Amino acid sequence: MKIKAAICGLVVVLVAACQTFRPGADLILLDASINTQDPTLPHAQAIAIKDGRILAIGTNQQVLLSQGKNTHVVKLDGKMILPGLIDSHIHSIEGALAMDACSMDDEKLTIEALSEKIKLCDSQQPGDDWLQILNVRGVGTLLDRHILDGIIAHRPLWLVSTDAHLAWGNNKALELAGVDKNTLSPSSGFISHAANGEPTGLFRDGATALVSKHIPPMPLQQRVNALNITLKQFHQAGITAFLEANSNAQSIETFCALYQQGKLSATVTLALGSEGIADEAEFTRLGDLKKQAEQCGIKADTIKLYADGVMEFPTQTAGLLSPYLDAAGQPTDNMGALYIPPSQLNQFSLMAVQRGFSLHVHAIGDGAVREVLDAFAAVRQQLPDNPTRLSMAHLQLIDPADYARFAQLDVIASLQLLWAQPDEYSVDAIAAYLGAARQKHVYPAASLLKQGATLAGGSDWNVSSFNPFDAIAIGQSRTNLFNPAYGSLNIAEALSTEQLLSAYTINAAKVLGQQHNIGSLQVGKQADLIVLATPIDNTSGPADIAATQVLLTLIKGRVVFGKLNQPSQH
Structure with a gap:
């Protein structure tokens, strides 16, 4: 017994217990540079997979203890492994x-x-x-x-x-x-x-x-085929899971058909679209949709709401705390829109959480952000022991007085930082109409993080590229790689590469309610991972990050993009 205890002690650095290192792995990847996103073991050299889950992770020597007679062992020659990337807001x-x-x-x-x-x-x-x-x-x-x-x-x-x-x-x-x-x-x-x-x-x-609504929908199998092609493109970019924003009955029909045909490879959480009508009929509708999705094994416990519109001129429907300016810098009478009245949003949010739903809200202007935070504060106050997930997407402008409330209320900020690229949308169509004081608070990623907020990455595709590395490059540099003349957009709000990788892995998993299953490489979790052609870290430049190529994507230990090398002899 003392000998067994001593052996276990040698591998205590691994979060897995001694018995984790047992023979019979299906696949072992060796000689890698693994960014685990697990704070108890941030970096590792090798990983073993069995039955779609992570069996062991650590050094080559430690993980090879999991090798069995039929284990496929592959050397990666120092290539970087990341958890599968997760998009916290996509269409x-x-x-x-x-x-x-x-x-x-x-x-x-x-x-x-x-x-x-x-x-x-x-x-x-x-x-x-x-x-x-x-x-x-x-x-x-x-x-x-x-x-x-x-x-x-x-x-x-x-x-x-x-x-x-x-x-x-x-x-x-x-x-x-x-x-x-x-x-x-x-x-x-x-x-x-x-x-x-x-x-x-x-x-x-x-x-x-x-x-x-009068445009006839595409036939079901045509939708399924298109979505199947799209998922393959996601996997090529390293995306293994996502929150499908603003889902409806047609979305569920499509995902269920894809699932039934054995083609749904990604881990998906559906956010059911709602106009926020706080009555039993609406929650009956949402509950029926949730059950329909769950019958296909698809998680659908989230509701998507629109608090406001967008900020760019000439639309200017994002809800602000003070009016938009005109082109000459003078105040107008337009403060944008709050599409759900505050009292209704408060009531709807409380009813949703009481019925087991999480909330994911589109909020772009500082007025809409505050309205949503106030509603979430009421939920936290009235249901203090309820652990439901609350998140907001986009968050283009936030009043600094509200930064700390994200952490205080445990509200996840789903950011689409590709939009922090200075260009015609983020500068020309906004700056003059906000004024310099407000423009300097656009996409305040670093400020939110400094105040303790949890930041998740997302794309809002098909509005913009779904490639996570494009967004990471912009979030890290706040520059326009194609038009450097724009300079930078609030460079003090830039994040490090490592912070952005966390946003696209473990933090995004929290938006999906899947953090115990995916988002980091830990023993027992689903074996979702990607292998990069070249490593990226806090020293990488934005052009190099944007050029990142994914060589291999595994979901549940199965190759969904790329090819495994021939097995090594051990």
Whole structure:
């Protein structure tokens, strides 16, 4: 017994107990540089996997104790291993369905150039049914239904901006959707009207659904095929899990079909979209959707809400604490929008948590952020022992007085730091309308972290690239690699590479409610990991980080991207 205890003591540095190092591993990866995201063992050299879970992790010598007769052993020659990357806010189905659609790719176009491209799409998709054009540049694009009729009038034409918060329709689209001067804007958005009261064809935020709901959905198997292709692309970028934001019945149908066909490789948590109506009917609907997803083995215990819109001119629907300025720097009467009244948000949040739901809220302006924090504070006060997950996404502008509240209320900040790149969106369409004092607080990542907040990484794809390394490069540098003339955007808010890797691993796992299963490389956890062609760390430059290539992606110990080398002899 004393001898056995002594042997165990030699490997006590590993969080696993002595009996963890037992023969029979399916796979052992040796000679690696492993960033585990486990504070008790931050770095390791080797890892063993059995039945889709981590059997052992430590030095080569220690992990080889897990080798069995049929173990596949591979040497990685010092290559870097990370936990599988996790996106805490993405729209995978919307993005998948958009990949084969007619897209303007956020290109800055004149009306004439836009017209030519739309007519080309019309010729490629002939007919008299809906023609949908995606990724139209929202900044600087001025359209109305009459301009669109001059491009295409014989069929309903529907243009959607890159951020999906703006859309434009021609007369045929408005006619088929039943939108006229008597149509009221919903509580979650706005219909633009001309001086004579007629709709101009411009829709903002939730009002876009008045038209888009009339566009026939893609057939189920076509959706499944598109999502399957998209998941493979995620794996190539190192993404092994994600929160699917704003899910609905069609989302669940698609994910369930993918699961039933044995093609759902990623770990997914669905955030069910809601307008925040605080009544039993809404929670019955959400509960039914949750059960439907869980029958397919898919976690769906989160509700996604929109507290406000977006900040860029000319949309300016993000809720602010003080008004937007005009181009000359003078205050206007526009403070943006709060799409759910504070008392309603408070009531809805409490009802949701009482029913076992977590909350994930879109909040971009400082006014919306404060409203959501106040609602979350009421939840924490009334249900102090309830461990439910509370998170907010985007967080473009936060009043400094609210930084510390994220840690105090245990609210996770899901940041899309690719947007912290200084460019036409983050500077030209915002700075003049916020003023210098507020602009210096845009995307305050480091400030939140210094106040103890938990930061999670996300993309909001298909609004922007889903590649985590693109966002890590910007979050670390706050520069524009393609247009250095923009300088930096609030460089004091930059994070280190290691902080950003935590945001895309263990912290993002917390948003999904999966931190005990994924997000770090620890014994007993799911064997989700990636191997990089070249290592990245706090000394890496942004260009090198953005160029990072994933060689191998494993989910539950199974290769979903790349190839394992031939086994080594041991």
